[in-house]
Amino acid sequence: MKKIRLGIIGCGLMMKSHIAGIGAIDDVELTACVDIILDHAKELAEDYPNAKVCTDWKDIVDDVDAVLIALPHDLHYECGVFFARHKKHVLMEKPLCNTEEECKSLIDICDEEGVVLMCAYPLRYRPGILKMKELVDSGEFGKIMQISLWTEQLTKMPEGHWLTTARLGGGQFFSHGCHYVDLLMFFLGNPVQGTHFGTRIGTPWLRKEGTSIASFKFENGALGYHGATWGSRGTHLAWNMQIITEKGLLEYDRTRIKLYNQNREHIPNGPVDMQKYEVIWEDAIASGKQTQFEIEHFVDCIVNGKKPNTDGREAMKSLQVIWKMYDAEKAGVIADLTDIKVR
Numbered sequence: 001m002k003k004i005r006l007g008i009i010g011c012g013l014m015m016k017s018h019i020a021g022i023g024a025i026d027d028v029e030l031t032a033c034v035d036i037i038l039d040h041a042k043e044l045a046e047d048y049p050n051a052k053v054c055t056d057w058k059d060i061v062d063d064v065d066a067v068l069i070a071l072p073h074d075l076h077y078e079c080g081v082f083f084a085r086h087k088k089h090v091l092m093e094k095p096l097c098n099t100e101e102e103c104k105s106l107i108d109i110c111d112e113e114g115v116v117l118m119c120a121y122p123l124r125y126r127p128g129i130l131k132m133k134e135l136v137d138s139g140e141f142g143k144i145m146q147i148s149l150w151t152e153q154l155t156k157m158p159e160g161h162w163l164t165t166a167r168l169g170g171g172q173f174f175s176h177g178c179h180y181v182d183l184l185m186f187f188l189g190n191p192v193q194g195t196h197f198g199t200r201i202g203t204p205w206l207r208k209e210g211t212s213i214a215s216f217k218f219e220n221g222a223l224g225y226h227g228a229t230w231g232s233r234g235t236h237l238a239w240n241m242q243i244i245t246e247k248g249l250l251e252y253d254r255t256r257i258k259l260y261n262q263n264r265e266h267i268p269n270g271p272v273d274m275q276k277y278e279v280i281w282e283d284a285i286a287s288g289k290q291t292q293f294e295i296e297h298f299v300d301c302i303v304n305g306k307k308p309n310t311d312g313r314e315a316m317k318s319l320q321v322i323w324k325m326y327d328a329e330k331a332g333v334i335a336d337l338t339d340i341k342v343r
């Protein structure tokens, strides 16, 4: 089979995580590395002597079948449209675009041109997350009562970096929380209501919130929680997911799935017994972003004419939830999310 010729655009921090994954996929050949700072592109092209290296994405049109875009958020739309119009498949880093109008327009253009548009939400393809989903879907643990997601990072950039400007398109909840809102909907289905509170305390380099607390109610009655910060000077959980079900608590700590289940109706002297767990699954791969799985899925969709699990429409839903929750926060009301239906 002819390999998919892939171009990477924006060779900054995130693309450094992608590059190892790209090298591990047989059906892909890296043919172009683009960055406005040539040295960034050169660095990532080191192991790919045949890849074209340049500063303008317009120069690689003839060298690629598909592109992976990891640019500052305000450039996602322009770059995505450029490649879609040239009939190239697009894997776009999250968030898909900075506005709903841009998202819808990019989706329409990709449909019109008949190219694959997928948003890079690596958690949706990560073996540990898929195993959590398989476990709860099996019914073995009863119904889900609540899912809690924590992320604690220090994401601090110098004054003037795009992340500290309006180019980011929102705060922590928009830029990073979109992964986790998407995940909550993946596990729990249609959201009904949501509230969000954000603060800039501790993250003065950001225009909008650097710390975010969001709670959700879903159509099936379950609850979701997202507690996250880009201002963490220390961390307890790094990122962590807990699912409380009728039969116990499942925790994914990025490398293992633990089941806390003492299988009793009532534990009078509580915590010590209840904190016992068994490890029921372990990741074969050391932690890290594990983006190779999403790239594999993108390639599979191109080669076999499939619709990505996180295609443009699906990816836009997490952003629509976030925009509605930002609006409700400003208005001091609970967000009505009933018109957002997941696939």
Ligand SMILES: NC(=O)c1ccc[n+]([C@@H]2O[C@H](COP(=O)([O-])OP(=O)(O)OC[C@H]3O[C@@H](n4cnc5c(N)ncnc54)[C@H](O)[C@@H]3O)[C@@H](O)[C@H]2O)c1
Residues within 6 Å of the ligand: 009, 010, 011, 012, 013, 014, 015, 034, 035, 036, 037, 040, 055, 056, 057, 069, 070, 071, 072, 073, 075, 093, 094, 095, 120, 122, 175, 289
């Ligand atoms: N999935 C994840 O876990 C994750 C983590 C971090 C970032 N991201 C996403 O990746 C994307 C990039 O973020 P980052 O942290 O790598 O940013 P970054 O600033 O480290 O990298 C962006 C790169 O784009 C280059 N660039 C800027 N303008 C350009 C232009 N006009 N043409 C070509 N190159 C240009 C910059 O020189 C830089 O090398 C964003 O969408 C971000 O949200 C995803």
